[in-house]
Amino acid sequence: MQIAVTTASGKLGSAIVNRLKLEIGAKNVIGIARSPGKAKSLGVEIRKGDYNSKEDFVKALKGVDAVLLVSGMDHPDKRIQQHRNVIEAAKENGVKKIVYTSIVGAEEGNAFSPIVVSNRQTEEDIKKSGMQWTIGRNGIYIEPDLEYIATYKKEGGIINCAANGKCGYTSRNELAFAYFKLLTEDGLLGGIYNLFGDPVTQQQLAEAINKAYNLTLSFKSVSVEEYVKERQAALGDFLGTVIGGIYEGIRTGKYDNSSDYLKVTQRAHKSLEEMINDYAKG
Numbered sequence: 076m077q078i079a080v081t082t083a084s085g086k087l088g089s090a091i092v093n094r095l096k097l098e099i100g101a102k103n104v105i106g107i108a109r110s111p112g113k114a115k116s117l118g119v120e121i122r123k124g125d126y127n128s129k130e131d132f133v134k135a136l137k138g139v140d141a142v143l144l145v146s147g148m149d150h151p152d153k154r155i156q157q158h159r160n161v162i163e164a165a166k167e168n169g170v171k172k173i174v175y176t177s178i179v180g181a182e183e184g185n186a187f188s189p190i191v192v193s194n195r196q197t198e199e200d201i202k203k204s205g206m207q208w209t210i211g212r213n214g215i216y217i218e219p220d221l222e223y224i225a226t227y228k229k230e231g232g233i234i235n236c237a238a239n240g241k242c243g244y245t246s247r248n249e250l251a252f253a254y255f256k257l258l259t260e261d262g263l264l265g266g267i268y269n270l271f272g273d274p275v276t277q278q279q280l281a282e283a284i285n286k287a288y289n290l291t292l293s294f295k296s297v298s299v300e301e302y303v304k305e306r307q308a309a310l311g312d313f314l315g316t317v318i319g320g321i322y323e324g325i326r327t328g329k330y331d332n333s334s335d336y337l338k339v340t341q342r343a344h345k346s347l348e349e350m351i352n353d354y355a356k357g
């Protein structure tokens with residue numbers, strides 16, 4: 076059984092490669108990376124794969140039984156075709172199963188929606204591909220918030236436009252365990268699964284960070300307009316708009332959903348406190 080993982084040089088791709096190595100052995104895992112040199116230290120066979128090149132994937136997917144397609148980072152109008160390059164190359168190579176890392180979120184109503192819509196299109200493309208498939212819809216990663224603690228301290232707290240909305244967070248390691256199951260458990264085939272822990276408010280997030288790091292951060296909610304403007308100034312138009320849209324989605328309840336993590340993995344998703352403690356331990 077050869078399982079290939081795209082974006083093996085990225086944080087999610089590498090976490091999934093590492094989990095698969097533990098579970099099925101390094102010789103059964105192939106990492107595919109746009110920049111193969113960056114993925115060498117994973118200790119598995121690495122092949123080249125840029126989402127813009129179907130040719131790359133026609134070569135990279137030779138002899139592969141199952142492929143994990145990690146959603147790309149490009150603008151939504153480019154992503155659909157990039158993902159199709161992988162799907163088509165997989166079909167041409169007789170790959171039996173494709174698993175896709177999609178995203179939770181609203182298909183309309185906020186600035187993140189175009190990205191959600193592009194993910195939904197890839198879900199449809201995968202369902203129609205004729206291969207066996209499973210799809211995970213990832214919750215919001217907790218790690219970026221924890222990488223941001225120094226900034227939160229400088230700014231005196233967590234400031235965004237989420238108000239009292241709840242968000243189901245996850246971590247890349249929790250996702251890696253779920254994707255190992257989605258790649259290897261036939262009972263999960265043909266399903267779309269929400270992957271995150273119990274939804275929490277930004278106030279609860281601030282309290283959990285304070286407890287783990289012995290801090291006194293508070294949470295302050297601002298208007299959507301104010302937050303989007305501030306994020307665009309800090310991160311540029313594309314990323315600032317995307318981040319603003321995610322927090323607007325939290326504010327309006329779009330990330331307060333029920334999770335299928337237990338069904339997929341047969342164990343509870345880690346709590347917010349556990350994920351923060353894991354991150355703090357490094």
Ligand SMILES: NC(=O)c1ccc[n+]([C@@H]2O[C@H](COP(=O)([O-])OP(=O)(O)OC[C@H]3O[C@@H](n4cnc5c(N)ncnc54)[C@H](OP(=O)(O)O)[C@@H]3O)[C@@H](O)[C@H]2O)c1
Pocket residue numbers: 082083084085086087088108109110113124125126127145146147148149178213214215216
């Ligand atoms: N759920 C969430 O909260 C959340 C947050 C952010 C992103 N995401 C989604 O989750 C995905 C994985 O996240 P991550 O944390 O692993 O991101 P990451 O660490 O930034 O990794 C991104 C990966 O995408 C690769 N990549 C970029 N353009 C590519 C292309 N044209 N062809 C092939 N590979 C390409 C990068 O390759 P190089 O090493 O060559 O640059 C890198 O390996 C993202 O791509 C995004 O769709 C989800």
